[in-house]
Amino acid sequence: MASFQKLTAPVSGSKIEFKNGALVVPDNPIIPFIMGDGMGPDIWHPTKKVVDAAVAKAYGGKKKIEWFRIYAGLDAMQVYDKDTVLPEDTVNAIREYLVAIKGPLTTPVGGFEFVCMTCAAEMNGTDGKRPEKCPKCGSEWITKRFRSMNVGLRQLLDLYACVRPVKWIPGVPSPVKEPQNLDVVIFRENTEDVYAGIEFRQGEEATLEIIKFISAKIGKQIRTDSGIGIKPMSITGSKRLVEKAIQFAIEQKKKVVTLVHKGNIMKFTEGAFRDWGYEVAKEKFRDQIVTEKELWDNFNGKMPEGKVLINDRIADSIFQQVILRPSEYSVLATPNLNGDYLSDACAAQVGGLGMAPGSNIGESIGLFEATHGTAPKYTGLDKVNPGSLMLSAVLMLQYMRWNEAAALIEKGLAGAIRQKRVTYDLERQMEGAKVVKTSEFGDAVVENM
Ligand SMILES: NC(=O)c1ccc[n+]([C@@H]2O[C@H](COP(=O)([O-])OP(=O)(O)OC[C@H]3O[C@@H](n4cnc5c(N)ncnc54)[C@H](O)[C@@H]3O)[C@@H](O)[C@H]2O)c1
Helix, strand or coil: CCCCCCCCCCCCCECCEEECCEEECCCCEEEEEECCCCCHHHHHHHHHHHHHHHHHHHHCCCCCCEEEECCCCHHHHHHCCCCCCCCHHHHHHHHHHCEEEECCCCCCCCCCCEEECCCCCEECCCCCCCCCCCCCCCCCEEECCCCCHHHHHHHHCCCCEEEEEEECCCCCCCCCCCHHHCEEEEEEECCCHHHHCCEECCCCHHHHHHHHHHHHHHCCCCCCCCCEECCCCCHHHHHHHHHHHHHHHHHCCCCEEEEEECCCCCHHHHHHHHHHHHHHHHHHHCCCEEEHHHHHHHHCCCCCCCCEEEEEEEHHHHHHHHHHCHHHCCEEEECHHHHHHHHHHHHHHCCCHHHCEEEEECCCCEEEEECCCCCHHHCCCCCCCCHHHHHHHHHHHHHCCCHHHHHHHHHHHHHHHHCCEECHHHHCCCCCCEECCHHHHHHHHHHCC
16 A cells, blocks of 8 residues: 555545456546646546546446545645655556546646746746746746656556547537548557657767767768667567557457558568567467458458457558548557657547547556646636547546446537537537537536436
8 A cells, every 4th residue: 555745545435456467446446636737627627527427327326436636747846845746646646546537737848948836827038037927827937847747657657558549529520521430549659669768969979979880880871960869669568569459459349450650661660560569469369360461361351250450551651541541440559659640640630639538558557638738828717628638538437447437428528519519629610509618518518418
């Protein structure tokens, strides 16, 4: 049992456990949540209301989530101290309780120097000077001194699969003619590839040494005024990711798992990812899968009943495929960088990031999150779309096998959108829609369950 510095877990709930390779979920699980910075609280409150209503309705009061507030980002600085954005308590609580959900957190992008402790507005000082007060809410500014907490959480908890389902809800504005044809779940490797953060600045001694070493060892010439980035991709990282994707496809009765790679160019990383993917498919799931080659060699192109097809596609071609032939794909397993691009491109087809849920999954831990940022200019205005966090809660409930409650939230969301009671971002693209506040959207979802 973890002991916490500043947290007290609810006494009335029980812990979710992981036994014999599966989650064991009690009827009153304790679930830690991070509200998030900026407009995080705006979307958290209606999301909590919707989840509680769905669980109560689905199980007639027999099941109930005991929410456990934990801190990260700006609220952690208030509760702990000004140097602590990701307290050990938070990491330990997620490790202990296994399933958690979070709103967006401020991360340094675009070189902002200061962030407001209250509303998460970001700005640069003039001549390196700290601004007096936040012009928006009058609170204190602090210097941004932290790197991405999202990356921190993924690394500390070894959440190696970023899982993002992309599915259209009827009525949501879409730039494509038939958005209903795209229904994919993307499994993106979360720990390696060019995201490993191993980079060498142009001109530095170590960079020049590497350039010399490569020239001497394999005779490849690199311009001496180059910067260098390292792209590690391992058997361990690739196989566990693909295994998770195939396991999911089998459990959820999906037809195809597609390995997405750029192996025609990067043979020993992306090409190896493809080869290791086929290997793990045969090692772990021999009786449940058929590879694309076997489909033609042994089955004359006709898929045997109840099996999952394992195929692969080159990364650039999959961007075409998800637009031109989306219904041929269901689970996409990708290395880190391909998955980053592909997730947003797919999300754009079904309503953008405001409606895209996300999760980071490890061996047993699942951390569910909105995929958008803190949208600081909307902090506290009760204006933004809580759809992404609500759909992340749907994923969380599915992960807990509380599928009935998850289905009720999906039904509620679909109903609110059908009635065109939507937040500003969707309203401006939908004819005849009525703009509602974030909280009112939550109420509309509950009414439609
Ligand atoms: N997962 C995360 O925690 C996460 C993800 C992305 C960005 N961020 C952080 O958030 C901060 C702001 O980043 P940003 O401005 O680049 O991106 P952002 O996603 O916060 O907002 C960009 C714009 O998108 C729109 N938008 C975003 N979410 C919306 C929603 N739910 N409903 C309606 N409109 C929405 C708004 O117009 C907003 O101004 C930065 O510190 C960034 O690092 C965090």
